[in-house]
Amino acid sequence: MIPAAFDYVVPRTLPEAVAELVKRGQEAKVLAGGHSLIPLMKLRLSTPSFLVDIGRISNLNYIREEDGHVAIGALATHHDIEFSDLLKKKLPLLSGAAAQIGDPQVRNRGTIGGAASHADPFGDFPACLLALDAELKVVGPKGERNIAARDFFVDTFTSALEPDEIVREIRIATPPTGSTGTYLKFSRRSQDWAIVAVAAQVTVSGHNVANVAIGLTGMGSRPLRASGVEQALRGKGAHDEDIRAAAERAAEGTDPPQDLNGSPDYRRHLAQVLTRRALEQITAHH
């Protein structure tokens, strides 16, 4: 399968890349790892006439901790995130989710900036970024702005990015001591997208849940927070019965799709079960 013809530019800096996007308008697309865009172009579901390849811009691939935040450059690959010692220690939710994306070859090329910008409601990172209250640093012709994950993911394949904006960095407040997370993904076959997945980050203090955030993949046209579960558990005990009761509320306010992989009811069931398992897994360590 051969994509439609396009022209191609390789800017060396982000301002150059933004300038190319401004010049080309809607006909241009940003190419990073290409593991969402190239398959779509091969199927000719996407036929941009111009690609701006940001893959060679230096200083966009990093994972570091600074000022109480973990900062991840847009070109960090899923593999980089999966194997990052910093993330395994501070944000196992994110490194654990990265390890479940696609397959090893895909993880070598796919980038977190690209995955976020693609805004696939079945993608794994969006629900994680939502649960972690991440902030996306975005550059455009008017300079830089920060977009909170809850405002960034708008709809299926639609983010809050303007056509001439590029994600530069993802910032996540370093979770406090006692806070940890996990990503539980349910799919039928390896490599598959999630039918439903749950991103859970919980802060346990003594025997109580000081804070909890649950992100849901595959439960609507964008990643969603299971706010019913969060309300039910925040400040409460972390006993089995509390967790079971809270997890029952995982599908509240969601609008899960119907497709070949499952009905909305099946997805609601999965959201509840995965939420319960995630909470049990996290609190079992305390």
Add this chain to the structure above:
Amino acid sequence: MRRRVAVTINGTSYEHEVEPRTLLVYYIREQAGLTGTHIGCDTSNCGACTVEIDGHTVKSCTMFAVQADGAQITTIEGLAKGSTLHPLQQAFWDEHGLQCGFCTPGMIMAAKQLLDRNPSPSEREIRLGLEGNLCRCTGYHNIVKAIQAAAKVMAPGAEAKAPASVS
């Protein structure tokens, strides 16, 4: 519209003009003439087109040749040293790790990265490491055995060991 692409494949330099939409796998097969890398599904699933670029495996049907400009590429043809097969190739032979053989180049490239990253993987780790490669003969059992055998041969200090004999 056409772009000049210079790459090193298995130690040999290649330079060609290509359309930006040329996929790397077509470049490797049709421009460089190295047909060991196969096109299977052409949809990023099957892994038959797996090659190594700057030390990382990729599915070469899901990358444009222009993105590989300047890269060091290793394909299945780059593994043997003269007439001596790479331990993984030898192990696939010894353990009957192939049936029709179509997936084999990609399987071996994926297995090579797996062992580079984890020299003594468990069976589960081998199966997870091959997540991106499909064998439609479903010959996975012997593929896993071949990788286990290769891991033993490739382990540090094991290089003097003779390859298993075929009787």
